[in-house]
Amino acid sequence: MYANHQDQQILPGGFFLPFGGRLSENNRWVQFSYLIPWRRVEQEYSKHFIKDLRGGRAFSVRMALGALIIQEREGFSDRHLVQHITENPYLQYFFGLEAYQKEPPFDPSLLTYFRKRLGPEAINQVNEWIVQAAHQEEEDGDNENTPTSPGENENGRSQEEPQEPRAHQGKLILDATCAPADIAYPTDLSLLNSAREKLGDIIDTLHAPHIGNMKKPRDRRRQARRDYLRTAKNRRPSRSEIRKAIGQQLRYVARDLRFIEQLVQHTPLTALSRKQYRDLLVIGELHRQQREMYRSRSHRVDDRIVSIAQPDVRLIVRGKAKANVEFGAKVAISVVDGYALMEKTSWDSCNESTTLIESVERYVERFGYYPEAILADKIYRTRENLKYCKEYEIRLSGPKLGRPSKQMDKEQAKQERQDMGERNAVEGKFGEAKRNYGLGLIRARLRHTSEAVIILQLLVMNLERRLRLPFWLLFGELLRLDFGQAGSAV
Structure with missing residues (x-):
């Protein structure tokens, strides 16, 4: 049975500590709690359950998702995660408890069910909401900083002139990598x-x-x-x-x-x-x-099994200096304004260039306009992708197809160098995710839970980026709203 949990975000001072004192508003887990749309996630999560009074009551989505976020951020095992949650009041505040409790909130074995129940689709939707909210805040901030003349609105248009959305805005960075699975090297x-x-x-x-x-x-x-x-x-x-x-x-x-x-x-x-x-x-x-x-007398076969325990894992040819091949899922992501978004997860060795058109269409769904430019490797410059970008007036980075010209325009060379520098942002995201958040070794065993873990790592990385930005503007606004609602209730 799942009952809708009426999630009310309490202030750190309202969290009861039996040993005295109060939580600090500067703590990162307190700040993280304001960045996730818990109520919206609760509404989506409750749709997967049958409204039935029989059976035990399920844990709230805030507790389930909050525990998984803590685990991916800190790299805890299931058992160590429960131990740290029991010892740390900030972690208990993060996933919705109103007072500190000495007993473990749940058994470590339930974390597997949390990953299965939430799934990669629900976690990816939360990541989309977080990135969209951050993108909207940056746009609102840019509009507020733009000076306006009398008779013009904040977009620089006449108040009588109808506003039209920009057809092209922003840059879309695309790339793919392999998320290695935790298996022995197969022979x-x-x-x-x-x-x-x-x-x-x-x-x-x-x-x-x-x-x-x-x-x-x-x-x-x-x-x-x-x-x-x-x-x-x-x-x-x-x-x-x-x-x-x-x-x-x-x-x-x-x-x-x-x-x-x-x-x-x-x-x-x-x-x-x-x-x-x-x-x-x-x-x-x-x-x-x-x-x-x-x-x-060959070493190639379709859908070759490299692990009996994880038969979904495939051999991914990378051609890198460190390792010519890797074993795991191939992950294609996009980076917009420094935030990472999942585009495709494939357990087969596929060509990532086929995801470009789908990524652009998702970009339009997310933000309401086409990107001005797409920054990607040369592998994305296929005839089909070039035709698509030309049709929608999108600039695709890289040289033209065919033999390179002997004389290159200085502006074109300058543009290519600038694109290469900006495209390094996606490489930095891969490095950050693999060094700090566990993307370099996926320890989940099942295909479904492995995909959920991969998306969780992108979500945590985006939360960390939002936390590095000027947070107190958002936090101060939340405090004013909370105190205003409390005053009206009194």
């Missing part, structure tokens, strides 16, 4: 050995009801383990030795799969746990891929 031999070990546990589970009545299949685990270690412990195995070891493990895996088919005739697959059944399906596809590559 064909290690994957097959891990598959064989998991199949051994499945055979034990299926044979357990028939111990003493039916002979257990001989899966030769010790011999298979010795064959694997003979090559794995070799510092410099030759190609022929590696291929021989892979062939051996393929035969062991195929043998275990045949044993499982025989045991299923006596014990149904419902005897397996959910994880074992999922591993069995993944191993079946893994064996097919490895057998195909072994027979064709």
Whole structure:
């Protein structure tokens, strides 16, 4: 059951501390609490629940989302997060408690359900609201600072002249990166050995009801383990030795799969746990891929599995000096006025240039006008994208297609250097997210929760940027509104 929580943002002085004193208004978590539209999020969050009086009452969205924001900002594990929340009154104030409590507000195991229940779509919507609010404040501030002459409004137009929105305004910066997953570096031999070990546990589970009545299949685990270690412990195995070891493990895996088919005739697959059944399906596809590559003597196959625990993870070719390939989700983002927005998350190796048109259309939906310019890599300068930008009169950074001209206009060269300097903002966002907020190693296990964690990191990064801007203008306005409402109530 979910009941609408009437969220009323209390002032730091209204938060009860049993040991005396009051919360400081300068604390970052107090300031963060004013930057998130909690009431609007509550209204959207409550739509996912059935209005039923039966069952336990769900936690408020402020507590769920607030806990996830704290975790991504500080890098806590689930258990350490609950411990820090229990010890810190500022964290309790941030996600909506009215008084300090010594008991943990929730069990650490519930954080997984928070990530699943909120999901990447809801978290991305909150990030959109925060960026739109910041963009609107900057526009309002620019309009207030613009001098107006008598008979003109704040936009410099005559009061009798109807106002028309600008057709093009602002710059859109696009780029993509890989968010590596927390998996061991995959090799064909290690994957097959891990598959064989998991199949051994499945055979034990299926044979357990028939111990003493039916002979257990001989899966030769010790011999298979010795064959694997003979090559794995070799510092410099030759190609022929590696291929021989892979062939051996393929035969062991195929043998275990045949044993499982025989045991299923006596014990149904419902005897397996959910994880074992999922591993069995993944191993079946893994064996097919490895057998195909072994027979064709190649190392490429469509949708290649590189982790049994996380079968959605794919190999992403990056071509960087540090690592030629990475394993994780490919994340395409846009940067507008220094704020990062999610454009696309793909678990397959895709060309990020296909997201340009969609990103421009979202830009129009967010702000109501087209961008003046798009700053992106050369990979975005496809014929389709250039045709689209020409049609809507949008300048796309970079040189023209074809052979470069011998004589380049000085203004054009100056514009290209300026675009390259401004485009570095998106590289800085990637570096900031990977160094400070965990984008360099995604520890979530499921595809759904991994996407939620990635978007959470962008949301936290945008909150930090808003906090670095002159915040007290907004905070003072909120204080005046709160005191004004209190005075009218009295």
